[in-house]
Amino acid sequence: MSDADPAAGTTPALRVAGLHFAYPDGTSVLHGIDLTLAPGERVALLGPNGAGKTTLVLHLNGILHGGPGTIDVAGARVNPADRAALAEIRRRVGIVFQDPDDQLFMPTVAEDVAFGPQNLGVRGDELQTRVDEALAAVGMSAHRDQVPHHLSFGQRRRVAVATVLAMRPEILVLDEPSSNLDPASRRELAEILEPLPVTVLMVTHDLPYALQLCPRSVILDAGRIVADAPTPEILTDEPLLRAHRLELPFGFDPVAARPTR
Amino acid sequence: MGAGHAHPLHLERASPVHRLAPEVKIAAVLLFTIIVVVTPRTEFWAFAGYAVLLAVVAVLARVPALWLAKRATIELPFVLLAIALPFAGRGERIDWLGLSLSVDGLHGAWNIFAKGTLGVLASLLLAASTTMRDLILGLDRLHCPAVFTQIATFMLRYLDVLADDARRMRIARLSRGYDPRFLWQVKAFAVSVGALFLRAYERGERVYLAMVSRGYTGTLPRAENDRAPVTQWVAAAVLPAATAGIALAAALG
Numbered sequence: 001m002s003d004a005d006p007a008a009g010t011t012p013a014l015r016v017a018g019l020h021f022a023y024p025d026g027t028s029v030l031h032g033i034d035l036t037l038a039p040g041e042r043v044a045l046l047g048p049n050g051a052g053k054t055t056l057v058l059h060l061n062g063i064l065h066g067g068p069g070t071i072d073v074a075g076a077r078v079n080p081a082d083r084a085a086l087a088e089i090r091r092r093v094g095i096v097f098q099d100p101d102d103q104l105f106m107p108t109v110a111e112d113v114a115f116g117p118q119n120l121g122v123r124g125d126e127l128q129t130r131v132d133e134a135l136a137a138v139g140m141s142a143h144r145d146q147v148p149h150h151l152s153f154g155q156r157r158r159v160a161v162a163t164v165l166a167m168r169p170e171i172l173v174l175d176e177p178s179s180n181l182d183p184a185s186r187r188e189l190a191e192i193l194e195p196l197p198v199t200v201l202m203v204t205h206d207l208p209y210a211l212q213l214c215p216r217s218v219i220l221d222a223g224r225i226v227a228d229a230p231t232p233e234i235l236t237d238e239p240l241l242r243a244h245r246l247e248l249p250f251g252f253d254p255v256a257a258r259p260t261r
Numbered sequence: 262m263g264a265g266h267a268h269p270l271h272l273e274r275a276s277p278v279h280r281l282a283p284e285v286k287i288a289a290v291l292l293f294t295i296i297v298v299v300t301p302r303t304e305f306w307a308f309a310g311y312a313v314l315l316a317v318v319a320v321l322a323r324v325p326a327l328w329l330a331k332r333a334t335i336e337l338p339f340v341l342l343a344i345a346l347p348f349a350g351r352g353e354r355i356d357w358l359g360l361s362l363s364v365d366g367l368h369g370a371w372n373i374f375a376k377g378t379l380g381v382l383a384s385l386l387l388a389a390s391t392t393m394r395d396l397i398l399g400l401d402r403l404h405c406p407a408v409f410t411q412i413a414t415f416m417l418r419y420l421d422v423l424a425d426d427a428r429r430m431r432i433a434r435l436s437r438g439y440d441p442r443f444l445w446q447v448k449a450f451a452v453s454v455g456a457l458f459l460r461a462y463e464r465g466e467r468v469y470l471a472m473v474s475r476g477y478t479g480t481l482p483r484a485e486n487d488r489a490p491v492t493q494w495v496a497a498a499v500l501p502a503a504t505a506g507i508a509l510a511a512a513l514g
Contacts, residue, residue: 097467147421
């Protein structure tokens with residue numbers, strides 16, 4: 001369990017230390033998570049269903065809390081008791097949830113993208129700029145006045161990314177970004193995420209997608225980080241993958257697919 | 262904010278009525294309806310005058326009469342109730358085609374029919390010329406309590422999502438040979454309604470979490486939009502003013 005800090009000296013974009021969590025009914029989910037992300041790093045959080053991935057994600061912006069351990073986002077401590085600080089944490093940590101229909105609740109695309117910045121007190125021209133920028137970043141500017149329901153699933157997922165980008169987050173957390181996408185939408189989303197100048201934590205069990213987008217991967221299983229290494233290394237360690245119910249798709253060779261970066 | 266939300270009562274047209282700001286139209290229809298309702302039911306000519314006013318609006322909004330008539334059938338259950346009144350009414354009775362009808366009941370039936378139809382037609386014209394989104398914005402600008410406009414906003418977004426859910430569940434039921442012919446076979450349908458409710462409830466929770474993650478603290482940001490210019494208020498005021506004029510003339514005459 002190496003807690004590699006590649007950019008020692010600079011403030012990490014995210015530092016989780018000794019995080020435990022149990023749900024009120026006693027179900028223990030996280031057993032001491034340590035995870036550090038350097039600014040600009042893209043990390044895949046891999047793990048089988050029920051490993052605690054979503055629970056960890058909901059801790060990053062203070063929605064779940066209560067167990068021992070600390071979380072710092074770009075140097076700011078997540079403290080659920082401090083409402084003003086929490087608003088800033090929620091700006092810094094942008095979570096894109098799995099089902100875009102949960103994320104997009106406003107009647108039009110532009111209004112939904114404006115929701116986050118409006119909560120931060122952004123108004124007027126600045127708000128318009130933010131909305132335009134975020135929609136342009138995901139290639140959805142032409143659909144700004146459309147009803148989310150009338151967009152394709154892939155387009156909705158892209159708008160969901162824009163709703164978070166408009167808040168100018170330090171770290172973008174994506175929960176299963178490739179789920180339910182057809183191959184073309186999957187590629188389009190990768191092309192959008194690739195050039196973004198933010199730190200990315202991508203929760204997924206789509207291993208090829210992790211290899212394509214994230215140089216580093218960590219495996220979370222049964223509430224613990226059980227592996228933390230460069231993605232190609234993890235994907236070629238078949239016994240490790242098998243031990244944690246992770247599988248490469250049929251016919252996929254991570255050595256041949258190794259990204260040329 | 263002219264996002265056309267395809268609802269069956271909206272009619273996409275380029276007309277002066279469509280271009281009016283939603284809040285002035287809502288106010289005009291509301292005033293019109295109030296005047297119609299308070300008009301004494303025996304002022305038959307006044308009601309004819311109101312109908313003419315609505316016809317003028319319909320022509321201006323380029324809404325076809327047949328389109329209006331089809332959608333006005335929503336009123337039918339109330340009309341059926343009205344038809345019962347002359348038979349069930351008390352007091353002085355007249356004979357017509359061998360039927361004994363109550364005069365009071367006839368007046369009551371006319372009252373329901375005339376006022377109901379005018380109200381329904383006015384609402385239909387409002388819906389035809391205003392998108393759902395604009396209606397909510399208009400209510401918001403008229404300082405309708407935020408709770409109502411927010412609930413309406415969520416309905417506008419999630420009604421379609423829920424309808425889709427329900428449709429998919431129905432297709433899945435049919436695909437497994439479900440073909441209810443008798444009352445005791447509706448159990449699967451009833452269970453699906455329950456499942457749909459649970460799904461909606463769980464989705465509500467997830468939507469709330471996603472909103473909180475984007476800094477939601479309990480109040481939706483108010484849409485900042487230009488208020489309607491005075492000229493639009495004046496233009497829309499023509500309808501209630503003319504209605505009031507007819508009502509006054511009828512009352513004095």
